[in-house]
Amino acid sequence: MTRDFYARGVLDVARDLIGCVVRFGSAAGVIVETEAYHDSEPACHAFVGLTPRTRILFGPPGFSYVYRSYGIHALLNAVAEPEGVGAAALIRALQPLDGLDRMRARRGLHRVDQLCSGPGKLTQALGIDLAQNGLDLDSGPLTIEPRPAAWRDPPTIASTRIGITKAIELPWRFSAAGNPHVSRPRPPGWPA
DNA sequence: CATGGGATTGACT
DNA sequence: GTCAATCCCATGC
Numbered sequence: 001m002t003r004d005f006y007a008r009g010v011l012d013v014a015r016d017l018i019g020c021v022v023r024f025g026s027a028a029g030v031i032v033e034t035e036a037y038h039d040s041e042p043a044c045h046a047f048v049g050l051t052p053r054t055r056i057l058f059g060p061p062g063f064s065y066v067y068r069s070y071g072i073h074a075l076l077n078a079v080a081e082p083e084g085v086g087a088a089a090l091i092r093a094l095q096p097l098d099g100l101d102r103m104r105a106r107r108g109l110h111r112v113d114q115l116c117s118g119p120g121k122l123t124q125a126l127g128i129d130l131a132q133n134g135l136d137l138d139s140g141p142l143t144i145e146p147r148p149a150a151w152r153d154p155p156t157i158a159s160t161r162i163g164i165t166k167a168i169e170l171p172w173r174f175s176a177a178g179n180p181h182v183s184r185p186r187p188p189g190w191p192a
Numbered sequence: 193c194a195t196g197g198g199a200t201t202g203a204c205t
Numbered sequence: 206g207t208c209a210a211t212c213c214c215a216t217g218c
Contacts (some may be wrong), residue, residue, distance in 0.1 A: 035199070043199070045214095053214055070200050071211030079197085090199055120200050142209090163199055183200095 001137065001144050006061030009021070010036045010080040013061075014089035015158075015174045017078065017144070019151035022094060024142045026093055029094025029116050030151060032176040033183060035151045035161045039086035042166040046086025050110075056134050057086040060099040064142055066123070073120030074129050078144060092119045092162070092173075095181045102127075118183040133163050159187035 002022065007014055014036035014037065021028055039046035039057070045055040045067070046158070056065045057079060062085035065077040065088050075184040077088035102116045105126040116122035137144045141170055147154075155177040160168060162183070175182045 025199050037199070045199080048215070051215065067199085068211090070198060071213070075199060090200070092199085161199075165198085175208055 001062070001146060003062045006078060006080050006137075007082050008080070008121070010038050010087040010131040013078065013080040014172065015156055017022070017089055017091070018156050018174055018176050019147040019154045021069065021097060021145040022076075022091060022126070023098070023124075023145060024126045024128055024132070025099070025102075027099030028097045029122065029126070030097055030119070031091055031093075032095050032181050033091075034174045035054075035090040035092055035095035036080075036172040036174075037088055038081070039088060041170065043161065043164040043168075043170075044086065044088075046088075050173075054086055057088055059083055062137050064135045066128065066130055068130060069120065074123040074132075076118045076123050076132075079108060079153075090119060091122065093117050093175075093181050093183045094122045094125075095179060096125070096168055113180045115116055116133055116160065117181050119124075121183075140180070157187050 016033050037044035038139040046054045059092045060083045061078045076091045079088045081087040115125045135142045157175045158171045159173045161173045
């Protein structure tokens, strides 16, 4: 995806990332769940303003923001909105596409729907760590590619974000409707 | 320099 | 359902 894609509002970016492909090394997956974060609301790391940590968030769009969560997991974001605005889309779940065996080895699991069904799971499956913070997502080695033909205009559900304590009411979580790789808990009204 | 709080996960009752 | 693991970073003294 080129720079213009990410320079738009973070809600549009998060929604339109559904169906795009994350690729790192031999592993790749289709994005089936995202969340939007913006410096105007307190759940966003950039809410505190410009610090060493948030420098990437306020920088130019189209770069990766990877941080450690709960001391254990690396979480992957795509920086959005023009430079000077601190915003990013959190990649929360993938449908595995390439490199399944490598993912299984890294995750220590076999079932496909357990490989990338969470923000910490997918980074582990792809081998993404803090070393991948601040990379240009259009030039590699970590890339986000346009939707495959089968993923044109995927039905998408908006719901409230997961695992946060502030601004919990904002419906800024986006999920591919009915996709088995979306993380738990599932949004209200999830298709049977 | 010390402290407190997580954009989670997996194991266990 | 509960709970611990574990570390980076922002803040305050």
